[in-house]
Amino acid sequence: MPEVFNWQLGRKMNYPYAERHPRSQFAFVFNINRCIACQTCTMACKSTWTFSKGQEYMWWNNVETKPYGGYPQSWDARLLNLLDTAHRTAGRNAQWDAGQRGGTERPYGVYEGMTIFEAAHSGAQRDQVAVGYEPSEEEWRSPNFYEDAATGSENVPEKLNMKPASLPAHGTWFFYLQRLCNHCTYPACLAACPRGAIYKRSEDGIVLIDQNRCRGYRKCVAQCPYKKPMFRATTRVSEKCIACYPRVEGKDPLTEGEPMETRCMAACVGKIRMQGLVQVSDDGNWKEDRYNPLYYLIKVEKVALPLYPQFGTEPNGYYIPPRWVPRPYLHQMFGPGVDEAIEKYSHPSRELLAVLALFRASQKIVFRYEIIEGAKIFERTINGKSWSMYNDTIVGFSKSGKEIARVSVEEPKYVRPDKHYNSI
Ligand code: SF4
Ligand code: SF4
Ligand code: SF4
Ligand code: F3S
DSSP states (O other): OOEEEETTTTEEEEOSSOOOOOSEEEEEEEEGGGOOOOOHHHHHHHHHHOOSTTOTTOOSSEEEEETTOOSSTTHHHHHHHHHHHHHHHHTOOOOEEGGGOBTTTBTTOEEOSOOHHHHHHHSTTTTSSSSOOOOOTGGGSOTTTTTTOOOOOSSOTTSOOOSOOOTTOOSSOOEEEEEOOOOOSSOHHHHHOTTOOEEEOTTTOOEEEOTTTOOOOOHHHHHOTTOOOEEETTTTEEEOOOTTHHHHTTOSGGGTTSOBOOHHHHTOTTOOEEEEEEEBOTTSOBOOOTTSHHHIIIIISOOSEESSGGGSSOOSEEEEOOTTSOHHHHHHHHOTTHHHHHHHHHSOOHHHHHHHHTTTSOSBOOOEEEEEOOOEEEEEEETTEEEEEEOOEEEEEOTTSOEEEEEESSOOOOOOOGGGTTOO
16 A cells, blocks of 8 residues: 555555645644534535435534534544544554654644554555545434533543633533535545546635536545545435535626635634635645635644544644543543643744634635734733734735735724614
């Protein structure tokens, strides 16, 4: 099996195809701390792409409550169990060596365990490309099972912890996890398909299923660790998130040729989502693009982390982890970068605060930002460190260099004229 370099794991890994990379890559950052689970994103996708017969159970975008929720039900717990079994059988540990952390090639250190590809190769699922499973019909039936269900307390699991909550970790907790296809750098769905019906576009890294080539073998469903390809019984082929590619290509008349964010991103009420395109070198590393907001959040500030990087597909969805959740749970889900990310988010730099204000400021994709410095407006001590807030203004530019957003850190106040005092 060829070897490819996975920067999220800080090492080479086995993958069925030789390394080849797109010129730029569709990527996104979700700030979990801000999501209110309104499901507007979910409905924006549903009402655009999956409202037809045979697509009833398809939720290409979904928002699930962790730790108990999941769509399909328990998808991640099942995958982690499979990986755990493979490690036990091989007598290995799925651990990270954070000591080897360094540069953009190993930002989280080195993963010393096995990915889903390597685990299949070493164990009982040798006939498969990756360890995985095909969910049952029951597991697909309830997209929001366990919504808002919190964990019990640490010592008495069946009872809620009634002590007052305080950081760094709440005794009773849950959080919302927003999910769609990660348009992975090394997609397991693509590797698994015996028909070669899945491809990754060279212009933007978007992963698509060719509806004419697909014969419904469902290996993609079984081996995508994130469970994002979905089989359609009426057509006997599988479908998945298409990253709203006509919008990303700038085909929507609203933006006059400028690349536009996807439906689920642009509709986000909580302003938790930012999506864009990052530039990729021939060796798979991201080209330095210091003032691209995604490059900044992921590579410079390292405040946004990949979901289950240990699976090995190099997912292109990144998350700012929730501040109140016990760290071991977050380490398992987002890898060893969690502590640094939470520390940076809790005590944000002047630049990070400005970039966070840019979320959902435009429907067009922001390719570059500039910051205009403003006055100091607030000062306090956070976790024993002094911290100041500045009312900086951040300006976002489109692909062609046009200004598309201008927002300040402090939101402006609008006072209603008296004549509207009691009217709507
Ligand atoms: Fe969360 Fe935004 Fe989706 Fe609402 S629209 S559920 S805030 S991600
Ligand atoms: Fe394929 Fe799954 Fe990755 Fe999407 S998330 S590209 S469906 S492996
Ligand atoms: Fe649906 Fe488009 Fe979002 Fe994909 S990117 S989940 S197709 S709205
Ligand atoms: Fe291939 Fe999945 Fe279709 S494995 S044939 S793309 S159902």
